Amino acid sequence: MAIVHQKDKRSGITYAYESTSYWVKELKQSRSKRVLIGRVDDVTGEIIPTDGRVRNKLVVEAKAEVLPKRSFYGATYLFDCIGKRLGITSALKTIFPQSYRQILSIVYFLLLEDRTALSRFAKWSHTHHHPFGKDIPSQRSSELFAAVEESHRQQFFSILKKRKVDGEYWAYDTTSISSYSQQLKQVKYGKNKEHDKLPQINLALVFGSTSQLPYYYRQLAGNIPDSKTLSPLLNDLRDAGYEKVSLVLDRGFYSKENIDALYKEHLKFLMSVSMGLKFLRNNLEPLYDGFRSFDHYNSAYELYHHSVRTTWDYEQVRPYKNDVISEERRIYIHYFFNIDKAAEDEKAFDLQLITLRDELESGKRVPEHEKQYTKYFTITSTPKRGTKAAVIPEAVAKAKRYHGFFALISNQKMDAIEALQLYRNKEVVEKAFNDLKDRLGMRRTLVSSQKSLEGKLFVQFIALIYVSYIKKKMQDGNLFSSYSIQSLLDTLDVIDCVQMPGKRLRCGELLEKQKVIYEKLGFSPPSSL
Template structure:
């Protein structure tokens, strides 16, 4: 028997009507019911307004949104200074155009949520209504929590990849691309890729991994990937290269930390004829072999970098690369690589002190007979122990082993197949921290330290919107750095300074912009944007 059931959404306050049909479940041996959405209930008339399942009236026809400002239907005084800045950046970087091509019916909503995430630092989306009522923004209307969830779920993979391609074409230069991965913890038990793994922030929750690719000169992101939380960094390179190839980027230069190093990854990069710069462990045998050959003359004046206050040296050698061919058999090639070695005397001293303190603690454990099971390998590696009834336990340090370990304190190494000196390589590698800063923006400013969604589609869509917001933030930060704006303002401080500029709109009238000061004008100019004027 069919009945009508009413249910009110606590977040939006909207009451929905459902057709409920009862039936007997033979397997569970209990009565069950199946609900079908009929429509939403009009609060004034009490009538049920039919919908298509996404709370839009059936008679509504989807049409492609037109560019340009949304015509005003009422007189209003709204804050405009910061959203005008984001409008101008979107036009300059082609974000608005590219979003319209990829999401013609919803790009205004996407932009409005992006603006909210940037301007309302750390505020959750359910506060969008208040923000929307006092700001001029692309969509011009409120977006409830349910509507934003529906928007996120509507963002599909094909449209996202099209956006990556369009944005990449605007910014691809002959530059290295920084690639790194961060972890995002989640409380959800329903997301398939949420897994326990090596959490980079020592969080005890299961996690997702998020990979980002940044241009080192542009300082702008153009691609990201969502990964299962238990996937180690080194396992992601081949899929990354395949994805970039699909997007049309067959010739790239990647900068990566040592978590991505493996022989298979280096071989894959050579196979794709790609340039790379990657950090590696000094404990690797071929790294130590080449370092030992130059060790005695390493700390000389000629090899000292005053800028970075360390010693550096470059060695050219060959990489043992075997390419497997089903037709010609294995082809053994020896492509040229460069090993850049660096020695930091301060770090060497700190490492030696820490190591000696560790040895002292281990020796005390042995002498007192308080052995720790997890330390057995270290006891065996660094100490000789003799126990007699009269003298007790005598512990002797294996000096040769200890000196061999200390020999490489303070050293680190980079590998590249691009011709450059050691200082240039170090500068490129250190510029990789733009990705770390971007992860900070995502987690702190854009409120992505914890995922607060429970469906795969909503998560995918929200990540994309967060990624678009990250492009704007990255542009603003780079402009502030290039123009020394950070001397006088924080990022939030600069936005707050122009945020108070108002606009006045009325039906049939041109938009009027309120008064603004010379300092506000200077901020726009430093950010590469022409100050606003009445339209």
């Protein structure tokens, strides 16, 4: 039995019918019988009975629905509080006035049912108090995902900007998400960061280093390199109304075009860069011999550090004037040297040289290694002795000269240790990727349409905001010494409530440890409403 909507072309009114399918044995065909239920309200989608018999039936069903019900409430109450404090509930209500409760219920399910398929929602819904209060069939959840448009996503980002922390640096990074659905237009083979051999999409994420909350995400084709994603990010942030943004970036985002773009937008940045860059090595040379001096050693991080102020050759192409602006901009380079890293780098490099030599002398050359063969070896071949490879001492010494070094660049003045601390806070985005993939079920996508994928990512991004907020509060309240996220939610999830017809919701008993959890998370424990 199903509910079918049909629009009357003459009157423009949409009617709802109760459709029952049955099998006609003689014809070996299925048939359906429809019974009119009522008229569908164009605004609310509510079915308004037009027949007295059906109206009586609906009244009976409505009475059955409001029988006393006991359900789990403690964890979903916490999510209600978080959604209200962060403005997520009000934002979703503004953007999706007809379906925001369903979206929130799916988010709550993802948070509580760790790595559980959405097809299990019906069972969870039956036992939990949640915003929608009813089951959401798989077909309906797919429709919800497909209804999320790009305009909705941008509107949500614009609302989120109200909770931006002033002066906060944002960590920006990307990850790869493998997919079994090669028919999706953005699923491509690319550099998989988890070495998975499946095609993939890439996901870009912006995370606050102080608030430890996500502010932005963007889905990318699987073959797009990191360095090509920064310019679209800057455009999106500008469109969303974000101003005075400060970014922390990994070395994969380095390119001259990207640094010029950051200067053009007047954005602060801190970026890891490769020591192979010529301008980095040139600025290090005057410091090299005295780099490992006592007064530049930091015992907390067990490394040596120096900072250099220099200039960046900024260029801005102006197509409308058919010219290029060239000028110098101030930039700071923070150098670091770690003795243990130097030893590890040298060991790894020597092992690499041994592998390259063995490839040469065995005749099993690897095409991708040809430049390294030429750079580090003198190769001789004779009929009697075969091929012999001897290292070029000068080339090896030059490569080892920079082992143990790494560098950060920034257009904001700060000392080297402050820059290092700020950069290492970027790990919050790495942990967020793990939460998305492991806890929220995004390690591999199983959706079959592009629209469903985009909508599902949006819902999982919302769930990530809740997870990140809980983790931050647990860290602040030292709750990780006693709980994991899952065990904390499980501890609250056993709190139940009773909904009586015509009466306020009544909350069950709370243990003292449950009250302490709510208080450390910054909320009052639930009570009868």
